[in-house]
Amino acid sequence: MNKEKLLVAAIENGTVIDHIPTNKLFKVAAILGLEEMSSPITLGNNFPSIKQGKKGVIKISDRFFSEEELSRIAILAPNVRLNVIKNYEVVEKRAIAVPEEIIGLVKCPNPKCITNNEPMKTHFYVVDDKEEVIRCKYCGRKISPTQIELL
Ligand SMILES: [Zn+2]
Incomplete structure (x- = not known):
């Protein structure tokens, strides 16, 4: 059984930001403006990660982010992973690039x-x-x- 998957329940449509350093989770949430959003949001921290030991995860339903919005995260937390979910399927999965x-x-x-x-x-x-x-x-x-x- 996949422990990481169990901790992060599926969303139908939206964005999952994964592999956030645990000490950056709340800063990333602030940069994305999650406080002002009305869609369902899950913040998870200190989840086990094979690569990092521990990690943070943010899931936002029914919200997709522009490259500009995402690049702000990369400034603070390089190597964060973006997953775009549509109909419960991961349609896009990649690292978020740092802006120039x-x-x-x-x-x-x-x-x-x-x-x-x-x-x-x-x-x-x-x-x-x-x-x-x-x-x-x-x-x-x-x-x-x-x-x-x-x-
Ligand atoms: Zn200066």
Whole structure:
């Protein structure tokens, strides 16, 4: 019997985001705006994972996400898996790709950066998508994933 499958009951139509690092589950939920959604949502955490030891899972019924919405998750939690479900079947299963640019989502840690002193959106480039390092367009400050602070 498949233990992982039993823990995550099937949904008819919707999105399953799997392999979320357990310490990122609630941040991912916030980024997706789950609080404002009216469709049925299941959040699971500390599920056993062969790859990670433990993982988080989010299931959202009757909701499909744009690439832009999904790419925000990848900034915080690389290697997260997307499953799109239609009629109880997985019709799409893949890793979520990190975007090339991140606009208005991440705070620049440099207090002197213009984005911390003017009413404007932050703008980062992904400089190394293996290491998930991003660089501020305005001041050049590089940030590693553990330092990322969301706006
Ligand atoms: Zn900056």
